[in-house]
Amino acid sequence: MGPRAGDRRSALLRAFQPGHVLSSPANPQRTHQRTVAPLRHDHADRARLTARAENGSAGVRGVLFDFHDTLVYAGSLAAWVADGGGWDIAADERERVLAVLPDAWARAAARWPGSFWDLSPAEHRRAFTWILQEDGGCSPALATSLYDSMPNQWQLAQGVAPLFTRLCRDGIRIGIVSNIAIDIRPVLDQWGLLGQLDAVVLSFEVGMVKPDPAIFLLAAAAIDRHPAECLMVGDSPAIDGAASRVGMRSLIVAKGDAGPRLDAVAPLCGLTPT
The missing domain is CATH 3.40.50.1000 (HAD superfamily/HAD-like)
Incomplete structure (x- = not known):
């Protein structure tokens, strides 16, 4: 702060x-x-x-x-992965990513209590992509793409x-x-x-x-x-x-x-x- x-x-x-x-x-x-x-x-x-x-x-x-x-929630996780460019990844990688996506922020909160990433756009991006890479075995490129496409997944x-x-x-x-x-x-x-x-x-x-x-x-x-x-x-x-x-x-x-x-x-x- x-x-x-x-x-x-x-x-x-x-x-x-x-x-x-x-x-x-x-x-x-x-x-x-x-x-x-x-x-x-x-x-x-x-x-x-x-x-x-x-x-x-x-x-x-x-x-x-x-x-x-x-007010909003994430829609189809499979559609999110596809929208993020993950439509052609291996099936086992897709399953790992799909398992982590729904609770990525809860995992971040457990890993780093205090929600410091919500104070900085750079840290916000870093926390999300790190969790996907470490917990979901996601490639850096796909993790970044999934973060960038996040607002497109919000449904009212x-x-x-x-x-x-x-x-x-x-x-x-x-x-x-x-x-x-x-x-x-x-x-x-x-x-x-x-x-x-x-x-x-x-x-x-x-x-x-x-x-x-x-x-x-x-x-x-x-x-x-x-x-x-x-x-x-x-x-x-x-x-x-x-x-x-x-x-x-x-x-x-x-x-x-x-x-x-x-x-x-x-x-x-x-x-x-x-």
Whole structure:
């Protein structure tokens, strides 16, 4: 973590003491934000929201989503290998690669705890390709090609687009907070989702990774909501569930045959029926 990221993290954690509320400028056009405005003091608002969170009456006014295995998932692994140029490799090598691809990042986390690779595009690439080569016996050229073709394999989870539309309709702000070192905005734009987002908070841009409490505070500020008004939606109890440490509610999504299931989000947000 660089000096500027460290200073921001310290400021966020200091501000999340009694007597402070995080905020950033409103975003009426719901376009993604890269920066967060200075924090402001508001004792009464902080006390009110904290009390409502403790007795369970604080409504959800902002939803923060994880990205991978929450909003998107990898499609056909065989198609990914073919897309990466591995259609002509030996059958035994293909099987080894296919066995490692689904949990490459979990293997990286076990090998190098701390998710440091999510802070640097170069380290992100290196961690992925190293795992494929060491654990899957993948050639360096194929490992690099598979990394480069990764965004092409992402498929939008079922129901994301209508869910975003309903959240926007009901005035609930939407953000993404992801441990990743790839800019996901172009893909979101292709899907027509970028304009519905109030913030996109990516670990490699802000110098923090989940489960650090500071990145959740930063994300709440970026969508102009108090943490007690936010719901964090993700796939990892340890990583995304850590949002509870700053007073957010969290929802860990189940995985079905068609990818992550987000059907529990709308009821938790009190959305009106379609």
